[in-house]
Amino acid sequence: MESPGHADPDRFTRALDWNLLRTFMVVVQEGGITSAASRLYLTQPAVSQALKRLEQNLGRQLIERGGGRFQVTKAGERIYREVVEIYGNISRFDLLMQDVSDEISGHVRMLMISRVQTALLDDALQSFHQRHPLVTFRVDVQSAVEVHQGLLQKTGAIGICLMREPMPGLDSEILARQTYRLYCGASHRFFRQGAMTVRDLRQENFVSFVSDQIDGMLSPLAVFRAKEGFAGRVIGASSNLDEVRRMIVCGLGIGPLPEHIAAPDVAAGRLWPLPPEEGVAPVDIHVAWNPSARLLPAEQAFLDHLLGRIRDVPASKRRPR
Known part of the structure; x- marks a missing residue:
């Protein structure tokens, strides 16, 4: 076989197929073509052809086979170790992305009664802004009735208001007991x-x-x-x-x-x-929202963030600042 060292590196990279590497890894792990084909849900000829193509691309024999013999070569052992490392890194992609969120941007409109003083709201705004600095806010101060009407008419995404009893068409959570x-x-x-x-x-x-x-x-x-x-x-x-x-x-x-x-x-x-x-x-202060409203990503993200902060605190301890 021709050594890849004399070939164009870019051409070699483009020609190399991860599926071939994965097939080779499974063949080594299973100790044979037949077992590897069963694990990969492929036919034996398909596995044999994939192994042959990989050897041709690399210019090295990776496995000595034939006549009942199956032996990984030194080149095959080296490639196998690298492939296992690559496969392990790829399998961690999901875990690596769990702590990375897509940058959220957009606008959040809140309807709020005057003089709402609670650390829960302040802390939620601060931590959300630190996490998503591109999101902008507009806060309109209104009467409680106007807040309710605005939410029902879907002119605002989130309301901070008084609510003496559950209101049809709105969901709510106690923000502060006063x-x-x-x-x-x-x-x-x-x-x-x-x-x-x-x-x-x-x-x-x-x-x-x-x-x-x-x-x-x-x-x-x-x-x-x-x-x-x-x-x-x-x-x-x-x-x-x-x-x-x-x-x-x-x-x-x-x-x-x-x-x-x-x-x-x-x-x-x-x-x-x-x-x-x-x-x-x-007379408690509530966070209210219209469950039938289609919130923008920034609005939904802030509502979820605020509710998460609130629900971490027992209702009896949700006191004004």
């Missing part, structure tokens, strides 16, 4: 007063959210006021948390705020917590 409590501003006559009860508040004017109605998103607040016999007028209302907070701080009336939102104002002397001490109502 409690609303009543407060008054520094100019209010109840500021810094102790030993008060809910009974003392019943005639006070009230500031609240637009959705603080029996059929609204914050209906637990309306239920509380009705149950306790609150008779004061609703002086101010808004769908924006910051504006409700502003009216309470300015003394228009007493009103509800999430405890974690009001905490800095209480510490600074701008707000004063009122009874009941356990709060008025728990």
